[in-house]
Amino acid sequence: MENKKNILDRFKALPVNRYLDLIVLVFLLVFPLFCSNYWVYVMSGIIAYMIFALSLDLLWGYTGLMSMGHSVLFGAGGYMVGISCAYISKAGWVDFDRLPWFLLPLSSEIGAFLMALVLPALISLMIGFFMFSGKIKGVFFSLITLALSGVAELFVINQSKYTHGNSGISVISRTVISNSKEARLDDFTFYYVVLAFLILAYIICLMIVNSRIGKVLQAVRENEERLTFFGYKPSAFKLLIYTISGMIAGLAGVLYVRTQGNINSSAVGITLATLVLVWVAIGGRGNLTGAMVGTLVLQIAETKLNSVFSGISADFTQYWKMVLGFLILLIVFTIPKGIVGTIIDVQQKHKDRRQKEKILLREETAYHEESGKHIA
């Protein structure tokens, strides 16, 4: 009995957004039961994007590092799977017999999957090392990552020997690791595999942000210099989270590529890097929920509107993109903390105000009792 109450209390103490997480989870769990195969496929891609958004939220929302080129890490993961798949299945355009030494793991399926996690982590470790030891901060960090994304796009197109340039690479879809056609799952099953990865990524992120490391990261975001006066080395913490974030982005890239069945240079490009920023900004930074909700809502809206408007006329797609862009700007200006961020904010302010009233009331009664005693 005692125990039961305790658990109930702990549930009540959870911030509102954890309930939202639960709603999102239930929604995603039942979604395929009510939808066409096409939407199950679309949603698998969106879930992969949600993982991507989570990785950015760790970096931007929690640590305050606004990466404007996060797609580099997403695409790096995706391309590992792509190159491996092309090499193993000997795609028509492949005219190399052996992989360069640093891509050797790609000759095995498992190796490719691991490389898809390790390479993005290494890339962010390297970028992070140069930036953070060079004391590059704030808008400069953003601009450099943005430039890197542009460079990565060109790099991928230029290295057509391995990446098949502009045409991109076809990949066996609806598997996680295997490259054989027989191993392909149906849309329905694959959807739940991707969802399982989202849940895993979410739990990892939640554990990180609730740990002491997570609190230090938030302190970096709030006031990095102040932290050094408490004996911390902020750059070490930034490097750690950048690396973890890179790995999660790489995982998202793999899942997305495996959903789509192909990858091209846009996976590392500026457009995707900007999109993920928008999802996180609209949903709300620094609470994990916002990143997921933002991606979900905006991507569903985009897909829906796309089909509605392209049904009317091809030109219309241009217009609704403008409308959507305008709506996004409106949200950013009216609620800078994003949808979920604003909800949490209002709740916290409300809680603080109520607690303050309680404290003042208690102090007042204590004061009256005190003066009552004196009179008596």
Add this chain to the structure above:
Amino acid sequence: MRNQENILLEVKHLSVEFNGFQALTDVNMKIHDGELHVIIGPNGAGKTTFMDLVTGKSTPTTGIVLFEGVNITGKSTTEITRKYHIGRKFQGPNVFDNMTVKENIEIAMEGYSSMTKCVFFHKSAAFKDKVSEILGLIDLYDYRQFMASDLSHGQRQWLEIGMVVAQNPKLIILDEPTAGMTADETYKTGEMIKRLKGEHTLIVVEHDMDFVRQVAEYVTVLNYGQVLAEGTMEEIQNNDEVIAVYLKED
């Protein structure tokens, strides 16, 4: 009590120049172990600059800073904090705004700032007790779940004092801890600081003379980046030069 043996912090011939502007000129000062040393002086006298030099935020043009006899001039703030245990409260509350009061204290707690300590951190009962004790000391226990940004100005000052106490430094440096406080709050802060004496050595910069009289043992007066006078509160109050440049406004 003030003798040669128990000097905790000593600065020798400290000068610093910012693009041609001489902010400090040949400052010599000794802070003794266990004392509460107040620094006063008009705006722009170089009080904050002095603290910047001691805590490694900036480096002196000439001169050295000795802490327990070790030359710490030019060392990083992280090292000075972690290895030499100097804690500092900034002028105007400088806390982590979008985090709760409790989280602010927890971040500051002594001994958990290295990466490994953070990774293997486990919130022990002793840790929680210590946090609660500090929340009690700064009278913010009931406010522990508040966002730091939702506190009043005075409470934010206390929060930062609490954070510095949580670091458990040998030397605590407080830059204008009562700025912007009501008379009641200022008095309460004075009592708080007096309670810290004995366990820590303190340097306090303050303008509020009532407050200085409440807490001070030993006072240094800075003016135009130079030491104008130093001595006990009584000596300072009767020093003609100090009265002329500083105390006359009262």
